[in-house]
Amino acid sequence: MTTPTLQPQAALGGAGQLPKHISWYVLAGGLALSFVVLLLFAEPTPASVIILGGAIYVAAIWISSRIVEGARRATDRLATAVVTSAFALAMIPVVSLLVTVVDRGRTMMSWEFLTTDMTGIFGDMRGGGAWHAIVGTFWVTALASVFSIPLGIFTAIYLVEYGRGRLARAITVLVDVMTGIPSIVAGLFALVLFNTILDPAYRSALMGGVALAVLMTPVVVRSCEEMLRLVPNELREAAYALGVPKWLAIVKVVLRTAIAGITTGVMISIARVVGETAPLLLTMGIITSTNLNAFDGRMATLPVFAYSSFRQGGVYLERAWAAALVLIAIVMVLNIIARLVSRYFAPKGMT
Amino acid sequence: MAGPASEAPTASPRRSSAPGKVGNIVFRGISTGAGFVILLVLALVALFLLYRSWDTITADDQRIADLTFTRGETFWPYVLPLIFGTVLFSVIALVIAVPLSVSIALFISHYAPRRMAQVLGYLIDLLAAIPSVLYGMWGFLWLEPAMRPFFVWISDATNWLNGFAPWRYTLGYITTPLFGEASTPARVALMAGVVLAIMILPIVTATIREVFLQTPRLHEEASLALGATRWEMIRQAVFPFGRSGIITASMLGLGRALGETMAVLMIVSPGFRINFNILQAGQHQAIAPNIANTFGEGSAQDDGLGGSVLIATGLVLFVITFGVNLAARWIIARRAEFSGAN
Amino acid sequence: MSKRIDVKNLNVYYGEFLAVEDVTMTIEPRSVTALIGPSGCGKSTFLRTLNRMHEVIPGAYVTGEALMDGQNLYGRGVDPVQVRRQVGMVFQRPNPFPTMSIADNVLAGVRLNNRRMSRSDADELVESSLRGANLWEEVKDRLDRPGSSLSGGQQQRLCIARAIAVKPEVVLMDEPCSALDPISTLAIEDLIAELKTEYTIVIVTHNMQQAARVSDKTGFFNIAGTGKPGHLIEYDETEKMFSTPSVKDTEDYISGRFG
Numbered sequence: 001m002t003t004p005t006l007q008p009q010a011a012l013g014g015a016g017q018l019p020k021h022i023s024w025y026v027l028a029g030g031l032a033l034s035f036v037v038l039l040l041f042a043e044p045t046p047a048s049v050i051i052l053g054g055a056i057y058v059a060a061i062w063i064s065s066r067i068v069e070g071a072r073r074a075t076d077r078l079a080t081a082v083v084t085s086a087f088a089l090a091m092i093p094v095v096s097l098l099v100t101v102v103d104r105g106r107t108m109m110s111w112e113f114l115t116t117d118m119t120g121i122f123g124d125m126r127g128g129g130a131w132h133a134i135v136g137t138f139w140v141t142a143l144a145s146v147f148s149i150p151l152g153i154f155t156a157i158y159l160v161e162y163g164r165g166r167l168a169r170a171i172t173v174l175v176d177v178m179t180g181i182p183s184i185v186a187g188l189f190a191l192v193l194f195n196t197i198l199d200p201a202y203r204s205a206l207m208g209g210v211a212l213a214v215l216m217t218p219v220v221v222r223s224c225e226e227m228l229r230l231v232p233n234e235l236r237e238a239a240y241a242l243g244v245p246k247w248l249a250i251v252k253v254v255l256r257t258a259i260a261g262i263t264t265g266v267m268i269s270i271a272r273v274v275g276e277t278a279p280l281l282l283t284m285g286i287i288t289s290t291n292l293n294a295f296d297g298r299m300a301t302l303p304v305f306a307y308s309s310f311r312q313g314g315v316y317l318e319r320a321w322a323a324a325l326v327l328i329a330i331v332m333v334l335n336i337i338a339r340l341v342s343r344y345f346a347p348k349g350m351t
Numbered sequence: 352m353a354g355p356a357s358e359a360p361t362a363s364p365r366r367s368s369a370p371g372k373v374g375n376i377v378f379r380g381i382s383t384g385a386g387f388v389i390l391l392v393l394a395l396v397a398l399f400l401l402y403r404s405w406d407t408i409t410a411d412d413q414r415i416a417d418l419t420f421t422r423g424e425t426f427w428p429y430v431l432p433l434i435f436g437t438v439l440f441s442v443i444a445l446v447i448a449v450p451l452s453v454s455i456a457l458f459i460s461h462y463a464p465r466r467m468a469q470v471l472g473y474l475i476d477l478l479a480a481i482p483s484v485l486y487g488m489w490g491f492l493w494l495e496p497a498m499r500p501f502f503v504w505i506s507d508a509t510n511w512l513n514g515f516a517p518w519r520y521t522l523g524y525i526t527t528p529l530f531g532e533a534s535t536p537a538r539v540a541l542m543a544g545v546v547l548a549i550m551i552l553p554i555v556t557a558t559i560r561e562v563f564l565q566t567p568r569l570h571e572e573a574s575l576a577l578g579a580t581r582w583e584m585i586r587q588a589v590f591p592f593g594r595s596g597i598i599t600a601s602m603l604g605l606g607r608a609l610g611e612t613m614a615v616l617m618i619v620s621p622g623f624r625i626n627f628n629i630l631q632a633g634q635h636q637a638i639a640p641n642i643a644n645t646f647g648e649g650s651a652q653d654d655g656l657g658g659s660v661l662i663a664t665g666l667v668l669f670v671i672t673f674g675v676n677l678a679a680r681w682i683i684a685r686r687a688e689f690s691g692a693n
Numbered sequence: 694m695s696k697r698i699d700v701k702n703l704n705v706y707y708g709e710f711l712a713v714e715d716v717t718m719t720i721e722p723r724s725v726t727a728l729i730g731p732s733g734c735g736k737s738t739f740l741r742t743l744n745r746m747h748e749v750i751p752g753a754y755v756t757g758e759a760l761m762d763g764q765n766l767y768g769r770g771v772d773p774v775q776v777r778r779q780v781g782m783v784f785q786r787p788n789p790f791p792t793m794s795i796a797d798n799v800l801a802g803v804r805l806n807n808r809r810m811s812r813s814d815a816d817e818l819v820e821s822s823l824r825g826a827n828l829w830e831e832v833k834d835r836l837d838r839p840g841s842s843l844s845g846g847q848q849q850r851l852c853i854a855r856a857i858a859v860k861p862e863v864v865l866m867d868e869p870c871s872a873l874d875p876i877s878t879l880a881i882e883d884l885i886a887e888l889k890t891e892y893t894i895v896i897v898t899h900n901m902q903q904a905a906r907v908s909d910k911t912g913f914f915n916i917a918g919t920g921k922p923g924h925l926i927e928y929d930e931t932e933k934m935f936s937t938p939s940v941k942d943t944e945d946y947i948s949g950r951f952g
Contacts, residue, residue, distance in 0.1 A: 017770055047497060072580055072774075072805070079582035083462055087471070090556075095551045096476050097489050125371030136596070154385030162382055171386045173680060174393050180603075180676035181669070182610025184639045185396070188665045192399040200655070214392060245371030247378030275482025278612035278643055303484045307613065310488055324485045331480050465751070573788040573852070576746060577802035577859065578778035587801065590794035 003030075016068045023081070024062060030057035047092055054085045100274060103170045105325025109316040114326070117300070118288035124315055130323045132290035133305035137330075139285065140301055143209025143276055144216050149266055152220025159221070160228040161250055162261075178218040186214040186277025194283075203285055205294040207211040208301070211279035216269050223265025260345035267338035271331045277303035302327045393554030397669070404663035406656055418657050420649045423621060430664050432623040435669065436635035440615060441608035443544025443629065448551050449601050456551075456559035461585060472560060479553035490546040491538075494528070495618065498545065499537045506533035506630050529562060531628025538620035540629035546614050551604035562596030563589055595682060602679035609672050615638035638668040695722040696779075696862040697787030697895040698743065703757035704922075705738050705747060707760050712738050714922035715757075718912060720863075725885060725894045727904035727931065730914035730950065735923025740916070743782035745773040753769040761862065778806070779858035787848035789855070796836040798851055799823060802859040818858055820882055825891075826854035827884050837842045846877025855883065857892065864888065866896040869887065870903065901929040901947060905935050913943045 031053035038044035038052060044073050058081040064076035110129075117132035155175070159168055190211035231254050239249035255262070285298040286308045302323050309320035409416065412425040421429045460473045509529035530541070567587045574584040621636035621644070628634050642661050650658030698720040705713040713735035728736040741747040742755050744804050745766065759766045760837055766776050776835045781802075789798045799819045803810070805849075819836065823829040828850040832843070840851060849869060866885075870878040885894060885907050898904050903913050912928040927934065938944045945951055 017772075042500075045497075072583070073772075076580035076582040079585070080462060083454045086451050087458045087463075088480075090451065090455055090475060090552060093489075093494075094474060096493060097481055099491055100493050101485060151385050151388055154382045155389055158382035158386040162379055165385065165601070167383075167386065171389055173677070173684075175389060176680045177673060177676045178389070178393060180606040180672050181396070182612070182639055182672055183402070183610045184610070184642055185665050185669045185672075188403075188642070188662055189396045189399055192403045192662065195394070195397070196402070200639070214396065217389065217392075228649065245375050246372065247374045248376070260539060271480060275484065276483070277484045278639065281643055282646055303482055303613075307484050307617070310484075310491075310617065320488060324482070324488060327482055328480075336481060345621065351465040567788075569784065569786060569788040570790060572746065572749065572784065573790070574801075575749060576744065576777055576782035576784070577805065577855070578776075579802075579805055580774055583805055587790065591790070624779050 007318045018065060018068050019271065022064075023077075026064070027057045030060060032053070047096065050088065050092065058082060058085055062313055065251045087245050087246070092178050096200065100131045101325050102330055103322060104318070104321035106322075108322035109325060114318075117290045119290075121288070127186050130300075130302065130305055130318070130319070131300045131327060132287070133300040133323060134326065135290055135292065135302040136284065136299035137274060137303075137327075138204040138258070139299065140142055140208040140212060141270060143206060143294060144212035144273060145266075145270060147209065147213035147219040148269070152217045152266075153224050153270075155217075155221045156224035157250060157255075159225050161246075161254070168349065175221045178214070179222070181214065182217055183276050184278040186211045187282040189214060189277065190283050203283060205284060205299045207283040208280045208299075209294075212276060215279070216273045216278060219269035219272055220266060223268065224227055224258075224262050227261030227265060230252060232255045257347055260341055260347075263345075264338040264342040265332050267341070271334040271338070273336070274330055275303055275327055277307055280304050281307070292323075302330075323338060339343060355427050369375060377400070392681045397666075400666040402671060403659055404666050406659040406664040408492055410656055410659075412617040414653060414656060415660060418647045418649065418652050418660065420657070421660065425664065426660065429660070429668060430584060430638070431662060433636055433638045433641055433669065434671075435625045436621075436623075437609055437637040437639070437671070439540055439549055439627075439629070439635055440543045440619075440637055441605055443541060444547035444551055444608045445601055445605055447548035448555055448604055449597070451548070452555040452600065452604075453558055453597060453634045455556050456563050457585065459556075459560050461581070461589065472557065475556050476553050478549060483550065483576055483613040484617070484635055486546055486550055486614040490542065490614060490618045492687035494546065495537050495542055498542065499533075499535055502539070502541060502630050503533045503535065505530065509666060529627075531626075531631030531634065533630040534620075536632075537630070538632045540619065540635045543615045543619045544629070547608045547611060550611065550614060554607060555600045555604040558600035559593065562593045562600075566592045599679050599682050602675055602682070606672050606675045606679065608669065609675065610639060611637075612639040612643050616643050625667060638664050695891065697722045697759070698863065698893065698895075699760040700743075701758040701760070703739070703742060703755055703759060705735070705742055705755050706753065707750065708752040710845070711922040712743075712846060713914075714924055716925045718925060718928050720893060720895060721910075722893050723891070724891055724909040725889045725896065727911045728895065728897045728914060728948055729899075729901055729904050729906035729911060730897075730923070731916065731925075731946065733919070733923075734914040734916040735761040736912075738896060738923070738940040739869055739925075740867055740897050742861070743865055743875045744782055745776050766948070770794050778802075778810060778859060779782070780860050781859065781861035783849070783852050783856055783864065783866045783869050786872050787845060789843075789848050789851050791839060791841040793840055794837045795823075795832050795840055795843070795851060799854050799858050801855055806859075810941050815930040822854040823851075825857050826850045826855055828854055842914065844877070846873050849873060849877065849882065851886075853881075857888070861892065863893040863895065865878070866894065868897055868899060871899060878903070901935075905931060911935070913929060913938075913940075913946060915942055 003280050031049060033056055034053035035044050035049050038048055042048070058078065062074055062078040065077045069077075112127070113129035114134065115131050116127065118128045121128035133136035154169065159172060162168075163171070190207045193210065195202075196208050203245070235253050235257060236249055239253045240246070244252070273306040280301050281304055284301060284304065286300050286304050287298045291297050291299045304329065306320045306323040309323065407426055415421055415425050415429070416423050455475060459468050459475075463471055531539075533539075570592070571584055572586040574587040579587060615637050616639075619635065619637075619640070620632040621641070622633040623636060624634045626634060640666055646658070648659055649661060652658075700718050700720075702711070703716045704711060716739055728740060730736050738747060740935065743754055743759060743766070747753045747755070750940045755767060765771065766780075769864070789795075790801060793801065794820045796815075799822050800810075800815060805820060820829060820833075823832065828847060831847060832838075832851075833840075840848065843851060849872075853864075853869075870881050873881070882903065885896065888894060890911075896904075906933045910929065911931045911934045913926045913934065914923050915926045916923045927938060929939070934943065935947060938947060
């Protein structure tokens with residue numbers, strides 16, 4: 001048996017090694033160097049310093065490791081550096097988005113902003129606010145929920161408790177596909193549905209609600225299904241063994257156990273649709289006054305209000321940021337409450 | 352024994368109480384009905400869109416060409432650049448997002464301390480909570496000015512072919528600079544692609560992360576026991592296992608990007624060309640933002656034909672995203688069977 | 694291609710928890726040493742410290758020494774990756790890489806170090822390793838089939854071939870036969886008897902008869918109770934351990950009174 005050309009057995013000490021924690025020093029050095037370079041040649045902003053510093057760090061650590069530690073270790077270090085930098089890079093938009101919206105949104109944010117609408121405001125006037133949009137968002141979300149929550153929960157119940165065979169499989173696949181419907185297509189559907197059945201000029205929060213319901217239902221189905229599946233079978237069997245009819249067992253045992261998870265799922269699905277713009281642009285348009293009738297006439301909503309204000313520019317741009325701030329605050333609050341519900345009300349072992 | 356014994360339920364066989372039985376039937380009916388409604392809604396979406404698009408299918412070509420927004424084209428020449436633009440923006444987004452997602456998912460699953468995995472995942476998922484209109488505003492007002500110099504640099508860097516005369520007369524599509532002269536402001540395809548990439552990052556990363564976390568410990572240890580470094584172990588054990596997961600995640604991201612309206616609407620200065628000048632403004636447009644842009648004015652034209660044409664483009668988009676999502680889910684299902692058998 | 698291992702006062706910790714306490718033993722080159730004992734007594738944990746695989750679990754560390762021909766595996770600046778190159782491991786459940794062919798599996802460890810290996814060298818190495826694992830005749834016609842297409846016993850021999858292809862000094866085996874049928878088990882035991890002419894082998898086994906069949910020396914580990922650390926109770930020539938053990942616990946275990 002000839003010995004193929006392997007590298008000679010290295011002593012355990014092996015090739016050289018970079019000192020411990022060298023990565024941190026190189027990172028600090030990279031950031032410092034990047035700051036200086038940008039200072040001299042351009043303008044250092046937090047994002048650009050981080051990006052250039054990150055690039056210097058990755059290059060420097062790879063080169064120095066290659067020289068001192070050998071190719072294999074160097075590649076390993078390079079991978080670590082790249083992967084960490086990727087994560088840091090992804091944090092830039094997160095931070096930047098949140099900081100920007102808070103920073104720019106607060107100039108117009110005030111109690112007045114939240115409680116007035118845009119009636120009589122035009123041009124350079126600084127008054128006015130998003131009240132009509134808040135009302136609109138409330139209505140359209142409420143209507144969408146009325147449609148999608150019962151539909152979603154019962155579909156989930158069907159899939160988990162009853163469904164076997166082809167119908168259930170078809171529904172599962174199609175629910176998944178439904179999560180991928182473009183939001184504008186949902187808007188077009190609502191538009192066509194109502195304009196065909198009623199009259200072509202009909203616009204209302206009801207239409208927007210239907211469009212959002214199409215987008216919201218699959219999310220509700222998915223999360224409820226997951227929650228229901230988490231309920232252990234032993235609970236169901238215990239109920240049946242007590243002679244409880246199936247439907248009561250589902251309602252009183254399964255649903256009650258899963259209720260925290262279902263609530264969480266519902267809140268998250270609401271948070272998902274509250275920021276949808278495109279379908280509402282088509283079905284509800286934008287107006288400057290407050291329309292309290294959900295079944296007749298256009299209504300402003302926060303995302304559409306933000307968009308149309310953005311388009312108008314000038315002072316309106318500040319309103320756009322403020323509206324976006326309100327929107328994201330709503331989304332964050334919903335998410336946080338959802339998590340709290342999940343944490344504190346879910347039975348042990350069922351998060 | 353007197354007392355309770357005589358009131359205890361008898362042992363004689365008794366049918367399930369009538370109320371229970373009715374309740375069962377009703378409840379089951381409602382649940383099954385709900386499932387049917389889902390199928391119905393999906394069918395209705397397709398049907399109503401088709402119904403409203405019918406006019407476009409049967410209409411006289413000239414009438415379509417006479418609409419103000421069709422640029423004098425008939426339907427398919429009108430929608431083709433839109434399809435191209437839709438796919439172009441999404442592919443750019445994928446090219447940027449997938450490597451980034453793989454890296455981030457790897458970071459969370461194999462590099463960061465396990466305790467932090469949930470928090471880190473949550474931070475990335477934050478990106479999914481942000482409404483698209485906000486992405487549009489931020490993209491337009493913050494990101495675009497920040498990335499503009501970089502785009503100009505790319506344009507300059509790919510301009511070196513300019514001096515090479517024979518090049519100019521070769522393939523008609525390839526001009527120089529390679530991606531067009533960078534426009535400022537950069538209201539261009541590449542910018543939309545970057546913003547879309549950020550928007551699809553959470554779903555792609557979360558899917559890939561799940562797959563990476565499921566890599567069998569046994570294979571990771573086999574690799575380490577052979578003397579592999581962490582990166583080598585990842586290449587030997589994690590990537591082969593996660594390959595199909597990365598593909599499905601990409602398709603899910605693709606599906607999301609294809610349907611995006613607002614961010615693209617607010618960032619891109621549209622055009623209707625088919626080319627790769629992704630640094631140049633006024634070149635490309637996607638189906639969804641086009642509908643949003645044109646619907647107000649265009650839908651009432653020619654007794655509703657305008658609306659029909661736009662809805663027909665929406666139907667095209669629906670079919671495309673339907674197909675992509677269906678394919679992605681089918682791959683997931685196949686993979687689940689396969690690994691179950693293992 | 695085999696070295697002796699000297700373990701001195703080795704303690705294994707998982708975070709704050711002491712899993713194995715104060716092990717001292719010497720493993721001769723070109724021998725087979727079996728580690729036996731009841732479940733949870735720390736023999737697998739101890740085995741893993743010999744190639745620093747315990748460090749895969751965060752917070753795991755050892756105190757004490759483990760020397761291979763005088764070089765401390767845990768010395769300052771010693772890279773675990775280097776240790777594992779020289780101390781190979783075969784696991785309880787066969788784990789060939791499912792997406793690689795048989796030949797690629799054998800070469801997996803070698804390729805980490807030698808990107809540029811000539812085709813003929815690679816083929817020779819595959820053949821010699823598979824022969825060394827008594828698998829060559831069975832798979833020589835299907836070297837490009839996936840590693841997972843083999844039976845359990847064959848897969849385990851493939852893992853052994855993979856381990857010896859990198860020419861380690863020591864081969865560790867963690868209950869290599871517990872997932873296999875009796876015929877495959879015998880095949881592997883025969884293989885171990887052949888391998889010991891070239892490698893130092895340490896094998897953890899639940900099966901006392903197996904320890905008696907294959908090993909030159911045996912170490913008996915025991916644990917006082919759950920939550921307590923494991924100890925090396927007795928370490929001696931196999932024949933002596935199984936006929937006249939010195940410690941009562943050993944005798945009780947061997948005669949089946951517990952475990």
